[in-house]
Amino acid sequence: MPTDFSTVPVLDYSKATDPNLRAEFIEELRNAVINVGFLYLSNHSVDPAVVKAMTDHYIPRLFALPQEEKESIKMANSPHFFGYTEFAREFTKEKADLREQFDYGVPFVNKYQPGEPDYKKLWGPSQWPQENMIPGFKATWNTYLSQVEDLGYDFVQLLAECLDLPSDALNEFFDKDKIIENAKGNVMHQAKIVKYPPVGTVESNQGIGPHFDAGFLTFLLQASANPGLQVQNMAGEWIDVFPIPGTFVINIGRALEHVTQGLARATCHRVVAPLRGTSSRYSIPFFQNLRQEVCLNDVHLEIKPEMLALKEKRGYVADREGVNYAEYGTEAAGTVALIGRVKSHPDVGQIHYPELTKQLFPHGLPEWA
Numbered sequence: 338m339p340t341d342f343s344t345v346p347v348l349d350y351s352k353a354t355d356p357n358l359r360a361e362f363i364e365e366l367r368n369a370v371i372n373v374g375f376l377y378l379s380n381h382s383v384d385p386a387v388v389k390a391m392t393d394h395y396i397p398r399l400f401a402l403p404q405e406e407k408e409s410i411k412m413a414n415s416p417h418f419f420g421y422t423e424f425a426r427e428f429t430k431e432k433a434d435l436r437e438q439f440d441y442g443v444p445f446v447n448k449y450q451p452g453e454p455d456y457k458k459l460w461g462p463s464q465w466p467q468e469n470m471i472p473g474f475k476a477t478w479n480t481y482l483s484q485v486e487d488l489g490y491d492f493v494q495l496l497a498e499c500l501d502l503p504s505d506a507l508n509e510f511f512d513k514d515k516i517i518e519n520a521k522g523n524v525m526h527q528a529k530i531v532k533y534p535p536v537g538t539v540e541s542n543q544g545i546g547p548h549f550d551a552g553f554l555t556f557l558l559q560a561s562a563n564p565g566l567q568v569q570n571m572a573g574e575w576i577d578v579f580p581i582p583g584t585f586v587i588n589i590g591r592a593l594e595h596v597t598q599g600l601a602r603a604t605c606h607r608v609v610a611p612l613r614g615t616s617s618r619y620s621i622p623f624f625q626n627l628r629q630e631v632c633l634n635d636v637h638l639e640i641k642p643e644m645l646a647l648k649e650k651r652g653y654v655a656d657r658e659g660v661n662y663a664e665y666g667t668e669a670a671g672t673v674a675l676i677g678r679v680k681s682h683p684d685v686g687q688i689h690y691p692e693l694t695k696q697l698f699p700h701g702l703p704e705w706a
Protein backbone atom coordinates (compact mmCIF):
# COMPACT_ATOMS: atom_id res chain seq x y z
CA MET A 338 0.00 0.00 0.00
CA PRO A 339 1.47 3.39 -0.88
CA THR A 340 1.73 5.81 2.02
CA ASP A 341 -0.17 9.02 1.34
CA PHE A 342 -0.76 12.02 3.56
CA SER A 343 -3.72 14.24 4.38
CA THR A 344 -1.98 16.66 6.75
CA VAL A 345 1.53 18.07 7.06
CA PRO A 346 3.30 16.79 10.21
CA VAL A 347 4.49 19.13 12.98
CA LEU A 348 7.97 18.34 14.32
CA ASP A 349 9.27 19.72 17.59
CA TYR A 350 12.87 20.86 17.07
CA SER A 351 13.64 20.77 20.79
CA LYS A 352 13.52 16.97 20.59
CA ALA A 353 16.58 16.99 18.34
CA THR A 354 18.79 18.15 21.20
CA ASP A 355 17.18 15.96 23.87
CA PRO A 356 19.10 12.66 24.14
CA ASN A 357 15.90 10.84 25.13
CA LEU A 358 13.85 12.14 22.23
CA ARG A 359 16.36 12.54 19.45
CA ALA A 360 15.76 9.10 17.90
CA GLU A 361 12.03 9.81 17.81
CA PHE A 362 12.69 13.14 16.09
CA ILE A 363 14.88 11.49 13.45
CA GLU A 364 12.17 8.90 12.80
CA GLU A 365 9.53 11.62 12.39
CA LEU A 366 11.86 13.54 10.12
CA ARG A 367 12.43 10.47 7.97
CA ASN A 368 8.70 10.02 7.50
CA ALA A 369 8.17 13.69 6.65
CA VAL A 370 11.08 13.85 4.21
CA ILE A 371 10.30 10.64 2.35
CA ASN A 372 6.51 10.50 2.40
CA VAL A 373 5.39 14.13 2.57
CA GLY A 374 8.18 16.45 1.45
CA PHE A 375 6.82 19.10 3.82
CA LEU A 376 6.84 19.60 7.60
CA TYR A 377 6.22 22.28 10.20
CA LEU A 378 9.06 22.92 12.65
CA SER A 379 8.13 24.25 16.08
CA ASN A 380 10.53 25.38 18.82
CA HIS A 381 13.07 26.30 16.16
CA SER A 382 16.27 28.27 16.75
CA VAL A 383 15.28 31.57 15.12
CA ASP A 384 14.68 34.32 17.68
CA PRO A 385 10.92 34.93 18.08
CA ALA A 386 11.61 38.63 18.71
CA VAL A 387 13.26 38.93 15.30
CA VAL A 388 10.35 37.09 13.66
CA LYS A 389 7.91 39.40 15.41
CA ALA A 390 9.84 42.51 14.38
CA MET A 391 9.63 41.35 10.77
CA THR A 392 5.97 40.31 10.76
CA ASP A 393 4.49 43.08 12.92
CA HIS A 394 6.74 46.01 12.12
CA TYR A 395 8.86 45.79 8.99
CA ILE A 396 6.74 43.83 6.50
CA PRO A 397 3.79 46.25 6.61
CA ARG A 398 6.17 49.23 6.40
CA LEU A 399 8.07 47.73 3.50
CA PHE A 400 4.97 47.30 1.37
CA ALA A 401 3.70 50.72 2.45
CA LEU A 402 6.80 52.48 1.04
CA PRO A 403 5.97 55.03 -1.66
CA GLN A 404 5.79 53.35 -5.07
CA GLU A 405 8.71 55.46 -6.33
CA GLU A 406 10.92 54.22 -3.50
CA LYS A 407 10.00 50.65 -4.41
CA GLU A 408 10.72 51.34 -8.08
CA SER A 409 14.13 52.77 -7.21
CA ILE A 410 15.19 49.26 -6.11
CA LYS A 411 13.38 47.36 -8.86
CA MET A 412 14.70 43.96 -9.85
CA ALA A 413 15.53 45.13 -13.37
CA ASN A 414 18.52 47.01 -11.85
CA SER A 415 20.07 43.79 -10.60
CA PRO A 416 21.98 41.02 -12.43
CA HIS A 417 21.36 39.04 -9.21
CA PHE A 418 17.57 39.20 -9.60
CA PHE A 419 17.31 41.06 -6.30
CA GLY A 420 14.95 43.88 -5.54
CA TYR A 421 11.34 44.84 -6.00
CA THR A 422 8.88 43.09 -8.31
CA GLU A 423 5.56 44.83 -8.72
CA PHE A 424 2.27 43.00 -8.49
CA ALA A 425 1.73 40.23 -11.09
CA ARG A 426 5.12 40.63 -12.81
CA GLU A 427 6.50 37.22 -11.88
CA PHE A 428 5.43 34.15 -13.76
CA THR A 429 4.96 30.48 -12.99
CA LYS A 430 4.73 28.48 -16.18
CA GLU A 431 3.90 31.53 -18.23
CA LYS A 432 1.06 32.71 -16.00
CA ALA A 433 1.27 35.79 -13.76
CA ASP A 434 1.40 35.23 -10.00
CA LEU A 435 -0.90 37.58 -8.08
CA ARG A 436 1.74 38.78 -5.64
CA GLU A 437 4.13 41.64 -4.99
CA GLN A 438 7.60 40.98 -3.57
CA PHE A 439 11.11 41.98 -2.58
CA ASP A 440 13.93 39.51 -3.32
CA TYR A 441 17.07 39.41 -1.18
CA GLY A 442 20.13 37.26 -0.58
CA VAL A 443 22.35 36.68 2.41
CA PRO A 444 25.25 39.16 2.24
CA PHE A 445 27.51 38.17 -0.66
CA VAL A 446 30.34 39.82 -2.56
CA ASN A 447 30.23 39.04 -6.27
CA LYS A 448 33.40 37.36 -7.53
CA TYR A 449 32.59 37.10 -11.24
CA GLN A 450 35.55 37.46 -13.61
CA PRO A 451 35.11 37.91 -17.37
CA GLY A 452 35.30 34.56 -19.11
CA GLU A 453 33.68 32.66 -16.24
CA PRO A 454 30.26 31.06 -16.69
CA ASP A 455 27.35 33.50 -16.57
CA TYR A 456 25.95 31.91 -13.44
CA LYS A 457 28.84 33.42 -11.49
CA LYS A 458 27.12 36.79 -11.94
CA LEU A 459 24.02 35.52 -10.25
CA TRP A 460 25.19 35.95 -6.66
CA GLY A 461 25.85 39.44 -5.37
CA PRO A 462 24.58 42.23 -3.17
CA SER A 463 20.93 43.03 -2.49
CA GLN A 464 19.20 46.37 -3.06
CA TRP A 465 17.97 48.30 -0.02
CA PRO A 466 15.41 51.04 0.48
CA GLN A 467 16.83 54.21 2.03
CA GLU A 468 17.49 53.67 5.73
CA ASN A 469 15.55 56.74 6.83
CA MET A 470 12.44 55.45 5.01
CA ILE A 471 12.39 52.25 7.05
CA PRO A 472 14.87 52.59 9.94
CA GLY A 473 16.31 49.34 11.25
CA PHE A 474 14.96 47.16 8.48
CA LYS A 475 18.32 46.26 6.98
CA ALA A 476 19.86 45.20 10.30
CA THR A 477 16.83 43.21 11.43
CA TRP A 478 16.32 41.48 8.11
CA ASN A 479 20.01 40.54 7.90
CA THR A 480 19.79 39.11 11.43
CA TYR A 481 16.77 37.09 10.39
CA LEU A 482 18.53 35.78 7.26
CA SER A 483 21.63 34.86 9.23
CA GLN A 484 19.63 32.92 11.82
CA VAL A 485 17.65 31.02 9.21
CA GLU A 486 20.90 30.27 7.37
CA ASP A 487 22.31 28.73 10.56
CA LEU A 488 19.14 26.73 11.15
CA GLY A 489 19.43 25.50 7.57
CA TYR A 490 22.97 24.20 8.04
CA ASP A 491 22.04 22.49 11.30
CA PHE A 492 19.01 20.96 9.65
CA VAL A 493 21.04 19.54 6.76
CA GLN A 494 22.99 17.38 9.25
CA LEU A 495 19.77 15.97 10.71
CA LEU A 496 18.46 15.37 7.26
CA ALA A 497 21.51 13.30 6.33
CA GLU A 498 21.11 11.35 9.54
CA CYS A 499 17.45 10.58 8.93
CA LEU A 500 18.39 9.08 5.55
CA ASP A 501 20.94 6.90 7.34
CA LEU A 502 23.86 8.78 5.80
CA PRO A 503 26.88 10.12 7.73
CA SER A 504 25.87 13.49 9.15
CA ASP A 505 28.44 15.27 6.94
CA ALA A 506 27.34 13.48 3.75
CA LEU A 507 25.60 16.53 2.30
CA ASN A 508 28.34 19.02 3.16
CA GLU A 509 29.89 18.81 -0.27
CA PHE A 510 26.87 20.53 -1.79
CA PHE A 511 27.72 23.63 0.17
CA ASP A 512 31.15 24.66 1.15
CA LYS A 513 32.44 22.03 3.47
CA ASP A 514 34.38 24.44 5.66
CA LYS A 515 31.40 26.65 5.78
CA ILE A 516 29.27 23.96 7.33
CA ILE A 517 31.93 23.03 9.83
CA GLU A 518 32.81 26.56 10.90
CA ASN A 519 29.50 28.08 9.94
CA ALA A 520 31.49 30.88 8.33
CA LYS A 521 29.34 33.17 6.23
CA GLY A 522 29.64 34.15 2.64
CA ASN A 523 30.44 31.15 0.43
CA VAL A 524 27.03 29.95 -0.67
CA MET A 525 24.45 32.63 -1.21
CA HIS A 526 20.98 31.71 -0.06
CA GLN A 527 17.96 33.73 -1.16
CA ALA A 528 14.73 34.86 0.43
CA LYS A 529 11.76 36.94 -0.56
CA ILE A 530 9.26 39.00 1.33
CA VAL A 531 5.90 38.46 -0.32
CA LYS A 532 2.48 40.08 -0.23
CA TYR A 533 -0.58 38.39 -1.70
CA PRO A 534 -3.26 41.08 -1.82
CA PRO A 535 -6.93 40.09 -1.63
CA VAL A 536 -7.69 40.05 -5.34
CA GLY A 537 -8.66 36.40 -5.84
CA THR A 538 -11.81 35.35 -7.61
CA VAL A 539 -13.10 31.91 -8.45
CA GLU A 540 -11.74 32.24 -11.99
CA SER A 541 -8.44 33.91 -11.12
CA ASN A 542 -6.68 33.01 -7.89
CA GLN A 543 -3.07 32.12 -8.71
CA GLY A 544 -1.06 33.56 -5.79
CA ILE A 545 1.73 31.36 -7.08
CA GLY A 546 1.01 28.55 -9.48
CA PRO A 547 1.80 24.86 -8.82
CA HIS A 548 5.58 24.41 -8.73
CA PHE A 549 8.52 22.71 -7.09
CA ASP A 550 11.25 24.66 -5.33
CA ALA A 551 14.60 24.35 -7.04
CA GLY A 552 17.24 24.15 -4.36
CA PHE A 553 17.92 22.13 -1.24
CA LEU A 554 15.57 23.08 1.58
CA THR A 555 13.04 25.92 1.80
CA PHE A 556 12.25 27.55 5.16
CA LEU A 557 8.93 29.34 4.86
CA LEU A 558 7.61 31.78 7.42
CA GLN A 559 3.87 32.26 7.06
CA ALA A 560 3.86 35.85 8.25
CA SER A 561 0.13 36.42 8.66
CA ALA A 562 -2.87 34.36 9.72
CA ASN A 563 -4.25 34.06 6.18
CA PRO A 564 -4.37 30.60 4.67
CA GLY A 565 -3.51 29.95 1.03
CA LEU A 566 -0.57 27.53 0.89
CA GLN A 567 -1.50 24.08 -0.38
CA VAL A 568 0.58 20.99 -1.13
CA GLN A 569 -0.27 18.11 -3.41
CA ASN A 570 -0.39 14.59 -2.02
CA MET A 571 0.22 11.42 -3.97
CA ALA A 572 -3.43 11.16 -4.96
CA GLY A 573 -3.22 14.65 -6.45
CA GLU A 574 -5.41 16.27 -3.75
CA TRP A 575 -4.52 19.74 -2.49
CA ILE A 576 -3.83 19.72 1.25
CA ASP A 577 -4.00 23.02 3.19
CA VAL A 578 -0.94 24.11 5.15
CA PHE A 579 -2.57 26.61 7.49
CA PRO A 580 -0.28 29.06 9.30
CA ILE A 581 0.76 27.85 12.77
CA PRO A 582 2.31 30.66 14.83
CA GLY A 583 5.86 29.98 15.98
CA THR A 584 6.66 27.49 13.22
CA PHE A 585 8.52 27.32 9.96
CA VAL A 586 7.23 25.25 7.08
CA ILE A 587 10.16 23.32 5.62
CA ASN A 588 10.10 21.59 2.26
CA ILE A 589 12.40 19.69 -0.05
CA GLY A 590 13.61 21.23 -3.30
CA ARG A 591 14.38 19.48 -6.58
CA ALA A 592 18.16 19.53 -6.05
CA LEU A 593 17.85 17.60 -2.81
CA GLU A 594 15.37 15.21 -4.38
CA HIS A 595 17.76 14.62 -7.28
CA VAL A 596 20.83 13.86 -5.16
CA THR A 597 18.90 11.47 -2.93
CA GLN A 598 17.70 9.53 -5.97
CA GLY A 599 14.17 10.64 -5.27
CA LEU A 600 14.14 9.39 -1.68
CA ALA A 601 13.64 12.88 -0.22
CA ARG A 602 10.48 14.02 -1.91
CA ALA A 603 10.02 17.40 -3.60
CA THR A 604 6.32 18.13 -3.32
CA CYS A 605 4.30 20.29 -5.66
CA HIS A 606 2.73 23.30 -3.94
CA ARG A 607 0.88 26.51 -4.71
CA VAL A 608 -0.68 29.54 -3.04
CA VAL A 609 -4.32 30.41 -3.59
CA ALA A 610 -4.69 34.20 -3.59
CA PRO A 611 -6.87 35.64 -0.80
CA LEU A 612 -10.40 36.30 -2.00
CA ARG A 613 -11.61 39.82 -2.66
CA GLY A 614 -12.94 41.43 0.48
CA THR A 615 -10.58 39.49 2.77
CA SER A 616 -7.07 40.68 3.77
CA SER A 617 -3.54 40.30 2.42
CA ARG A 618 -1.44 37.24 3.03
CA TYR A 619 2.28 37.72 3.80
CA SER A 620 5.06 35.18 3.70
CA ILE A 621 8.85 34.88 3.68
CA PRO A 622 10.27 31.88 1.83
CA PHE A 623 14.01 31.32 2.39
CA PHE A 624 15.63 29.16 -0.30
CA GLN A 625 18.74 27.23 0.66
CA ASN A 626 21.08 27.13 -2.32
CA LEU A 627 23.99 24.85 -3.14
CA ARG A 628 27.42 25.46 -4.62
CA GLN A 629 27.08 26.79 -8.13
CA GLU A 630 29.80 24.58 -9.65
CA VAL A 631 28.31 21.23 -8.59
CA CYS A 632 26.78 19.07 -11.29
CA LEU A 633 24.44 16.84 -9.36
CA ASN A 634 25.04 13.71 -11.43
CA ASP A 635 28.72 13.82 -10.52
CA VAL A 636 27.93 13.23 -6.85
CA HIS A 637 26.90 9.76 -5.73
CA LEU A 638 25.51 9.34 -2.25
CA GLU A 639 25.75 5.82 -0.84
CA ILE A 640 22.13 5.40 0.12
CA LYS A 641 21.43 2.02 1.67
CA PRO A 642 19.05 -0.37 -0.13
CA GLU A 643 16.73 -0.53 2.88
CA MET A 644 16.34 3.26 2.65
CA LEU A 645 15.67 3.20 -1.06
CA ALA A 646 13.05 0.52 -0.39
CA LEU A 647 11.08 3.18 1.52
CA LYS A 648 10.84 5.13 -1.70
CA GLU A 649 9.35 2.12 -3.48
CA LYS A 650 6.90 1.67 -0.62
CA ARG A 651 5.86 5.28 -0.92
CA GLY A 652 5.31 5.00 -4.64
CA TYR A 653 5.29 7.81 -7.12
CA VAL A 654 3.06 10.77 -7.63
CA ALA A 655 0.74 10.16 -10.51
CA ASP A 656 0.81 13.74 -11.67
CA ARG A 657 4.28 15.20 -12.15
CA GLU A 658 3.01 17.77 -14.59
CA GLY A 659 4.81 20.59 -12.83
CA VAL A 660 8.20 18.87 -13.03
CA ASN A 661 10.96 21.19 -14.09
CA TYR A 662 14.70 21.58 -13.46
CA ALA A 663 15.41 18.56 -15.70
CA GLU A 664 18.77 20.24 -16.43
CA TYR A 665 20.10 19.13 -13.04
CA GLY A 666 21.36 15.92 -14.66
CA THR A 667 23.65 17.68 -17.09
CA GLU A 668 24.31 21.27 -16.02
CA ALA A 669 26.07 22.92 -13.10
CA ALA A 670 23.66 23.89 -10.32
CA GLY A 671 24.39 27.55 -11.05
CA THR A 672 23.16 27.20 -14.63
CA VAL A 673 19.97 25.50 -13.48
CA ALA A 674 19.35 28.33 -11.03
CA LEU A 675 20.00 30.97 -13.70
CA ILE A 676 17.59 29.34 -16.15
CA GLY A 677 14.94 29.27 -13.42
CA ARG A 678 15.40 32.98 -12.70
CA VAL A 679 15.19 33.99 -16.36
CA LYS A 680 12.02 31.92 -16.83
CA SER A 681 10.40 33.59 -13.82
CA HIS A 682 11.60 37.11 -14.71
CA PRO A 683 12.18 37.23 -18.48
CA ASP A 684 12.18 41.04 -18.54
CA VAL A 685 15.10 41.10 -16.09
CA GLY A 686 16.81 38.28 -17.97
CA GLN A 687 16.65 40.25 -21.19
CA ILE A 688 18.59 43.13 -19.64
CA HIS A 689 21.33 41.19 -17.85
CA TYR A 690 21.51 37.82 -19.65
CA PRO A 691 20.43 38.63 -23.22
CA GLU A 692 21.97 35.53 -24.83
CA LEU A 693 20.45 33.03 -22.44
CA THR A 694 17.11 34.83 -22.60
CA LYS A 695 17.24 34.57 -26.37
CA GLN A 696 17.94 30.84 -26.14
CA LEU A 697 15.02 30.33 -23.79
CA PHE A 698 12.69 32.63 -25.74
CA PRO A 699 13.94 32.41 -29.35
CA HIS A 700 10.96 34.37 -30.71
CA GLY A 701 11.45 37.29 -28.35
CA LEU A 702 9.73 37.83 -25.03
CA PRO A 703 6.38 36.10 -25.15
CA GLU A 704 3.07 37.95 -24.92
CA TRP A 705 2.61 37.10 -21.24
CA ALA A 706 5.93 38.65 -20.24
Ligand SMILES: O=C(O)CCC(=O)C(=O)O
Nearest residue numbers: 531545550566608620622
Ligand atom coordinates in the same frame (compact mmCIF):
# COMPACT_ATOMS: atom_id res chain seq x y z
O1 LIG B 1 4.15 32.19 0.01
C1 LIG B 1 4.11 30.99 0.27
O2 LIG B 1 3.48 30.55 1.23
C2 LIG B 1 4.82 29.99 -0.59
C3 LIG B 1 5.66 30.63 -1.66
C4 LIG B 1 6.39 29.64 -2.50
O3 LIG B 1 6.06 28.48 -2.56
C5 LIG B 1 7.55 30.09 -3.29
O4 LIG B 1 7.76 31.31 -3.41
O5 LIG B 1 8.28 29.23 -3.81
Ligand SMILES: [Fe+2]
Nearest residue numbers: 548549550606
Ligand atom coordinates in the same frame (compact mmCIF):
# COMPACT_ATOMS: atom_id res chain seq x y z
FE1 LIG C 1 7.64 27.27 -3.44
